[in-house]
Amino acid sequence: MLFLRALILLAGGALLGVAANAIRPEGLRVGSFESPTVCDESEAAGVSVEMEPSEVSKLCGSTGVVIADARSPKSFAEGHVADAVHLPCDAAGSVASQAISHLEEAKTVIVYGHDTDEARPVAASLRRRLHGVRIAVLRGGFPAWSAQGLACVSGPCDDCAIGGHK
Amino acid sequence: MKNALSLLLRLGLAIVLVWAGVAKWRDATAFAIDVSNYRLFPALAPYVAIMLPMCEIVVGLALIVIPSRNRWARAAALASALLMAMLTFAVAQVVARGINVSCGCFGGNSGPVTSLTVVRDLALLSGALLLLALLPRPSAKSPH
Missing domain, CATH: 1.20.5 (Single alpha-helices involved in coiled-coils or other helix-helix interfaces)
Incomplete structure (x- = not known):
């Protein structure tokens, strides 16, 4: 009973x-x-797709491409990839829920951090939660981007954070 | 002492279950994706996502509101143990298979599943079983 x-x-x-x-x-x-489809075994194993800064710069401004900054708001304010959005995420790389909904309409999300390793767990978190969106990591992170003289801007994070992004 | 421990376990389990249930319920779609990423019957993920949070809330509330001498109190303790056993198995198989997955245990930002998640769930399962042992059995004069 x-x-x-x-x-x-x-x-x-x-x-x-x-x-x-x-x-x-x-x-x-x-x-x-529909469950997220795993098309690539390397992605299923948690291996990130990496893109060179020069490749990413060609995609800047393309429809459906979002470049996301996984660093701290302070680092973001000091300088970031032009048109990048700030991605609020915790120390384990898990992206805040409110940010996910703003990325669902993207076709490609390119994540970067201070280096490649910092962005990998964030990319893995996004890949698990965004169905049908291609997730890539900027190889070398922001230092590699700025070292190649590619477009970067600075400014307060509030204007560019996903929550307030227009 | 026995009654105090029983009350403590009931309150602790109830808070964890209701908190976990509400957090999952708030974003059922994200939880369904997390469940499917466990790769354990992924076709059932949406059903688990709508049923499990409410099961946790109902069992959690039952642990608080049902008096300890009522026979349903032991049923609530057993139900919480069954829930914890199922959740422990789910996270343990993820760790054993080396799958990198977001836990989803307390909503979207509960971090990845690690061996610590398994230890935490085992502790909660032990608490539920201890509570079941501590709660008084129905008296002999009760009907079958």
Whole structure:
């Protein structure tokens, strides 16, 4: 009887979840949900796709391409890739939920940090959460970008952070 | 002493379960993606994403509101143990298979699954089983 009661509690919770999801405006559409497709085994293994600064500079301004800065807001304010958005993420590289929704319409997101290694966990976090978006890492990070004399700007982070990006 | 420990376990488990359930429920789509990334029956991910958070909330609330002498209190303890056993298995298989995945345990920013996640879930499972052992059994005169 004890086990049956426990199952009743769990089943009640499950049914409540289904019912609440059905009446929730932003509810999950179970029938049309698609798991993120893993097309590339190297990506599935957590290996980042890396792009040279010169390759990335050719994509600047292209439709659907977002360049994301994974460094601290302070570093971002001191200088960043032109048109890059600041990506709020924690020390483990997990990107804040509110930032994800702003990247969902992108076709390609290129992430950079102080170096390649700093951007890799952020790219991995994005790849797990953005379905159908190509995620790449800027090889060498921001130092490699600025060393090649490519366009960079400085300024307060608030104007460029994803949350306030127009 | 026994009653104090029982109360402490009930409160602790209830807070963790309700907190985890609400955090998952707030962004069910992100949680469904996290679940599918566990690569354990990915086709079931959307169903898990809508059912599991509410199961956690219901069981968590049951742990708080049901008096300890009520037979449903032990059922809530067992239900929390079953939930924790399932979650522990899910994170342990991720660690064993070396999959790099966002935990999703407490919503979007709960960090990656590591061996520490497994240890934390094992501790919660142990707490639930201890609570089940501490709660009084129904009296003999109760009907079957």
